[in-house]
Amino acid sequence: MKKMTYTISIYTENNVGLLNRVSQIFLKRHINIASITSSESEIPDIFRFIIIVNVSKEQVVKVVKQIEKQIEVISVFFHTDKQTIFLETALYKVKSSSLFEEKQIQNIIKESRANIVTVKSDFFVIEKTGWRSETEDLYKKLKPYGLLQFVRSGRISVTKKSMEISKILNGK
């Protein structure tokens, strides 16, 4: 079966050990997690994990059922890229000297619609939020000027259609 990128959204109670319980489900099936983020959700005390995997439809359905089965998991949804609005944030730390010596850098930042977060005497930090292709493109462009550090967050996303988690909570 054809593999594709799925965004799995998991609403859970806020308990120690849940990340381990969720991640072991992927481990057991030898599925690599491409990215994972977790934060408090729109409902107080309810956490939301966003896990990105590249698997077949059949695999994602099975994994979602296994996650849903865990006691402290409230609800799980999975979506394709077309069904979500998603972004990643990347930070690029560059030597300050190059900002002033290499005029091209300022153009790159402008053209990429990136922001300068901070400028210190020895380095400055650029932030770019967008799709993977955009943050990667900026990475390639900045690389020749010497990147001191580069980091990219996991994907965060919201779905186009509602997930109706509050209804599920009230119904239970």
Added chain:
Amino acid sequence: MKKISGAEAIIRCLISEGVDVLFGYPGGAIMPVYDELYKFQKELNHVLVRHEQGATHAAQGYARSSGKVGVAIATSGPGATNLVTGIADAQIDSTPMVCITGQVASYLLGSDAFQETDIVGISTPVTKWNYQITKASEISEIISKAFYIAKSGRPGPVLIDITKDAQFDMIEDFEYKKCINIRSYTPTPTFDKSVIQDAVKLINKSKKPLIVWGQGVILGNAEPEFKDFVEKSGIPSAWTILGVSAISTNHELNVGMVGMHGNYGPNILTNQCDLLIAIGMRFDDRVTGDLKSYAKQAKIIHFEIDPAEVDKNVKVELAVIGDVKETLKKILPLVKKRNHDSWVCKFRELNKIEFDKVIDKEYNKEHGGLSMAEVIKSINENTDGNSILVTDVGQHQMVACRYMNFNKSKSNITSGGLGTMGFALPAALGAKIGDPKREVIAVIGDGGFQMTIQELGTIFQTSSAVKIVILNNEFLGMVRQWQQLFFDKRYASTEMTNPDFVTISKGYFIESKRVSKRKDLNSSVKQMLSHDGPFLLEVCVEKEDNVFPMIPSGSSVSDIRLE
């Protein structure tokens, strides 16, 4: 109100849950709880096993014979890790069990303290739920959740790890409230009326239907509803190894076992039926053989409580998700009363071929070394079909489950999914304690027996009247059989030089006897059964017998071999 310690709170919680027996082993980090157990000896019977693995298997045996939650208790570190095999076994066979482990004090967590191990991390993949208690105030709520989770919905094991300081800390206003729901957990999913109607349509118009039932029928206490459904619909019904005993062996619509060493008829006809009705079973690979050629011609209905099992191994036409007792009740009045005589006859005809080629030769053997089957025959002839059979893992397990007569539910206790050698002896002890009025017969191979042989000490100390039958072929028989059939008879590390089991048994003050001649078999079985107390019967059987029929691993169910 009087202050009580966390340890006392744990005991009070267990008593409130109706626990009357615990299987365990003391040690440093659980000592405050044991100190309280000393004070509550009248209310709680603690069975001191000889190894923590034995505590889990005994708790499993107890749960499976009594229908209640089994409880095992151990200390931190090695005590806790020794529970893991039993927990994994309970997880895969859906056995309700609560394990309580001591843990180093909370301020020592993460410091690699003496006997510290991350048992919550280790047990996560093999528990239905687990939790670490670090404050005495959490005990009441968490233990009530543990029991609720272990027994509700699809049952399973729960592990609660309790730090030593939480056991010592004093709490005021202790109160125990039974957990009745958890907002993030739906033990029994509700079902749609339309699903019932769809199922009824498929059932009523089928011409060659086959029921395959599993342990879900027993775990759901749905034996009466299941029997009514089978009898009204007239559908031939086959069992998985954990499902057997839900209806009696001699029922006219019971057509035998499915799977690797199951019966000829139901395996072959799985690939000829037009409707396969799976009830409380999970299409294990030992049941299905090669999935690409499993029941492809049939429509499949799956009665199942766990949505994650639906379409996991076999794609089904229709899933009836819910408590099988409820779904069968809804189906029953709507299914047509029918009989499928000529279709049932096909099962009988095929099973007759198996009888002639396999069963008659080993069950009614007259010459040569003793077969495992004739030992079960002798047990059948000397019991009324009401005893509990506990088996270990391997050839003896397949033979015993194939041939034993069952008239009563909850009569077959075995390690199915995990295939845990060493399961039977402690599980038999637990089964006897769980249902003391019933005869418990443990049939064990010489290999598996030696994996938990030390539990003879527990059987002796508790005077549990367990009957132990060792089928000794001086081989790890099932592995040897595979070596013979698939590895050109290269018997790598499967031959065993065994100790004298009778002498060992005597060392534990358990009556025992060895039998190797056919003429002595029946009288020895009689002697074992009439003995008041535990008894070990060692039967020396043919060394290189094979279990047939057999579906070689990776083959189709219809390629089942009789020789």
